[in-house]
Amino acid sequence: MIELLEVTKSFDTQPQPAVDHFSLCVQSGETVALLGSSGCGKSTTLKMINRLLDPDSGKILIRGTATTDQDPVLLKRSIGYVIQDAGLFPHWNVFKNVGAVLKLLGEPESVVRKKSQQALEMTQLDPTEFGTRFPEELSGGQRQRVGVARALAFDPDIVLMDEPFSALDGVVRDQIQDLFLDLKSRLKMTTIFVTHDLFEALKMADRIAVMHEGRLEQFGTASELIHQPETEFVKDLFSKPARQLSLFQDIQPGK
Amino acid sequence: MILERWPEIQSRLTEHLVLLTLVPVLLAILIGVPLGILAHRNEKSRGAILSGVGIAQTIPSLAMLALLLPLLGIGKPPAIAALTLYALLPITQNTLVGLAGAPTTTLEAARGMGFNSRQSLFQIEIPLAFPVILGGIRTATVTCVGVATLSTFIGAGGLGDFISRGLSLNNIPLLCLGAASAAFVALGLDGVLEALSHMTRPGRKAPISIFRKLYIISFVLVLGVIYFYTPEQHRAHTASAQSLPDTPVIRVSGKNFTEQMILAEMMAQQIERVTGYPVERKFNLGGTIICHNALINGEIDIYVEYTGTALTAILKESLRPEDLETEKLLDRINAHYSDELNCEFLSPLGFNNTYAIMVKSDISEAKEWNKISDLKSDAADLRAGFNSEFSEREDGYPGLARAYNLKFGAIQNLAPELIYQAIDVGQVDLICGFSTDGKIPQYDLKILEDDQNFFPPYEAIPVVRQEILETYPEIGEALEKLNGKIRNSDMQQLNQRAESGEQTIPAIVSDFLNQISQSGF
Structure with a gap:
């Protein structure tokens, strides 16, 4: 379980807080999307969970303990982390990239090797074909598969993903979203991911937290957000696709 | 000429390559890379570090050697110190640039995955910056090989000895030997370091081209030949060159x-x-x-x-x-x-070996000029060729003019190398030189007696x-x-x-x- 309580974070560069008294409770095994346009504070929120940033006020509890009471480096090593463009290490081959956290955790070489291979297989990359390639020798989709494999290789119970698939084009993005849903149903890790794509949120998340100007607008299932929007912002956000869809429906056959 | 100087070529090359290039570059790496890392990580120190190493670079080479003289004396230590200071800027700067050039997503991924600051530095940032750092080392090395030729002026040896002796003795082949050897060392080391930076590029290593391989192999081969071949005429000599202990040198x-x-x-x-x-x-x-x-x-x-x-x-x-x-x-x-x-x-x-005023021998005979005083009556019509130092110094022309109460019609300031040619072709009528110059008999000149004892002995x-x-x-x-x-x-x-x-x-x-x-x- 991950719990955010009244979390606030400001930056020197802007007057209003990037994240403003934000609270959220994520259940174990649940997948939650932080949805909002750029600058709404969703990435900042995510980075505070694994302590890439620390909040100015408020509290974050992970596995029942406040993150500020946990060693920031060890905390990060217990959480899978996937970012946009994968952020692979260009001087290491795929095996070394995938095994990086296992190495940091001090696992013996044989375990590192075995778990890296398994992780690559999970993400549908043939270890013998791809293991010794360097990131520059992979396509964008393959790179992000390696990014996912790297985040899952050490069996984390929590995975954080920051705009994980938004740099990929449509077909590839669809495939890797399906892959993630498949892994998710097997591994049951708690996942929080950041996206600005409404359809990605609808497709992948159990519940969606809609953020606007640093504040939580509404947190709920897709059905709740569509049928019982609590704010104008949420109502507008979720009615727009329906209006666009009506453009299709208005087109009569034969014309 | 080359075979005759073989043992000296070997020792000068070793001095140049090892003491005046590799040692300063290694010292500069040991100092410059940590400085670059510090400048990268600590923004407050960055300005001070960059201007510190930058100032060292702006001091002209010879002035730097002269400045270090009272501190470290003559010989190799001040030369090594000066060269280290020169090598510092490119290495520190490239370390900083290389570290700053790491992709932000890569660094964020490393931090987010739980690399601590030291692990990120040594496992991610430095390896990624390495080719750029190596580029700095390459610049530093080539600079060192060049600047090291000047360290002969403080007795540090190296290939510059051939160059400066060649210049002083007007011995062009000797000068070329020094210059060509220094160029050979610079080009060779440059090639080796270029291949190294190629090999340390992140990602898949492209194979080294056959041309580059040949380049490096021939550099190493030539070096090998220089060191392991001893010409016939030096063999016996080398064997007996061991000097006896306990005798003063x-x-x-x-x-x-x-x-x-x-x-x-x-x-x-x-x-x-x-x-x-x-x-x-x-x-x-x-x-x-x-x-x-x-x-x-x-x-x-x-x-x-x-x-x-x-x-x-x-x-x-x-x-x-x-x-x-x-x-x-x-x-x-x-x-x-x-x-x-x-x-x-x-x-x-x-x-x-005092200053001497001289004229062409035939003219001195014709005009019966034997002493400087003899010039007085014709002085206004005479063109004098002096070097600029003599024209200005109180113990030069100004003092001379007063002591003899004469003033020449025209004074031409000439470079010391050109002064004898100027009188030979008749551009000037009298010149000032040094009384032991070898060119005096060569150009058949007559030194006029300093009858007022103006020039000190x-x-x-x-x-x-x-x-x-x-x-x-x-x-x-x-x-x-x-x-x-x-x-x-x-x-x-x-x-x-x-x-x-x-x-x-x-x-x-x-x-x-x-x-x-x-x-x-």
Whole structure:
């Protein structure tokens, strides 16, 4: 379980807080999307969970303990982390990239090797074909598969993903979203991911937290957000696709 | 010429490659890379670090060597220190640029995955920056090879010795030998480092092209040949070159112009002949003050100084009328040298290398010019060729004009190398030079007598550390045998022969010593 309580974070560069008294409770095994346009504070929120940033006020509890009471480096090593463009290490081959956290955790070489291979297989990359390639020798989709494999290789119970698939084009993005849903149903890790794509949120998340100007607008299932929007912002956000869809429906056959 | 100098080429190359390039570059890496990391991680220190290493780079090479002289003396340590300072900027700067160039997503991923700051630095940031850092090392190395050729002026050796000797002796092949060897070292090291930076590029290593492989192999091969091949003529010599223990090694030195090289070699040979002590030749130091400091710091034991120079340039005293007698001047100088500097001037070698006003011999005969005063009536019509220093110095033309109450019609400032040609082709009517210049007999010139005794005497005299004279009195005795043996005309001829480049200086000196010993010491 991950719990955010009244979390606030400001930056020197802007007057209003990037994240403003934000609270959220994520259940174990649940997948939650932080949805909002750029600058709404969703990435900042995510980075505070694994302590890439620390909040100015408020509290974050992970596995029942406040993150500020946990060693920031060890905390990060217990959480899978996937970012946009994968952020692979260009001087290491795929095996070394995938095994990086296992190495940091001090696992013996044989375990590192075995778990890296398994992780690559999970993400549908043939270890013998791809293991010794360097990131520059992979396509964008393959790179992000390696990014996912790297985040899952050490069996984390929590995975954080920051705009994980938004740099990929449509077909590839669809495939890797399906892959993630498949892994998710097997591994049951708690996942929080950041996206600005409404359809990605609808497709992948159990519940969606809609953020606007640093504040939580509404947190709920897709059905709740569509049928019982609590704010104008949420109502507008979720009615727009329906209006666009009506453009299709208005087109009569034969014309 | 190359085979003859083979052992020297080997040792100069080693000095240049190892002591004057690899050592300073390694030191600069040890200092510069941590500085670059500090500048990258600590924004407050960045400005100070960059301007600190930048200032070192802006000091001209020779000035840097001169600045380090009082701190570190002469020889290799100050040269290595100066070269390290030069190598510092490219290495520090490239370390900083390389670290700053790491992709932000990569760094964020590393941090988010739980690399601590040190692990991120050593496992991610430095490996990614490595090719750029290596680029800095490459720039530093090539700069060092070039700048190191100047360190010969403080007696640090290296390939610059060939260049500066070639320049002083007007020996073009020798100059080219030094310049070509330095270029060879620079290009070779550049090629090796380029291949290295290729190999350390992140990601898949592209194979090294056959051209680059051949380039490196030929560099290594040539180096190998230079080091492992010994020409026939040097083989026996190398085997017996081991010197005996417990004998003093006398360090003989001289300044960086032809006459000084001849005199230094002459003292060296004289000591070897008469006493049998081994001599270390530390020739070619970059000027009066460098020689003098080296002597009083005990880094050299002997060199030849001129009385006028010792009085004015070293002791900073002015000439008095009674100083025109060499004996009295010498007493005055020695009073300072033995009491304050623990050094001693021996007896004059016999010639006086003073300023000299000269004209063409045929004209002097026609016009009956023998003394400087004789020029007075024609002075307004005469064109004089002086070097700019002589035109300005109080003991040069301004003083001369007052002492003789004459003023030449035109003064042309000429570079010292061009002054003799100018009078030869008739562009000027009289010139100022030094009385022992080898070009005086070569161009058939007549020195006009300084009948007003305006120019101070510049008697050439060996100056020796007292410690040496007391411990090894035979050294002093050997050098005293040269007293009065070198007349002005002898010195002119020796200079002329050395500058013609037909014989090496040791051969010329050996001839001369044979000749005077036959005529009886």
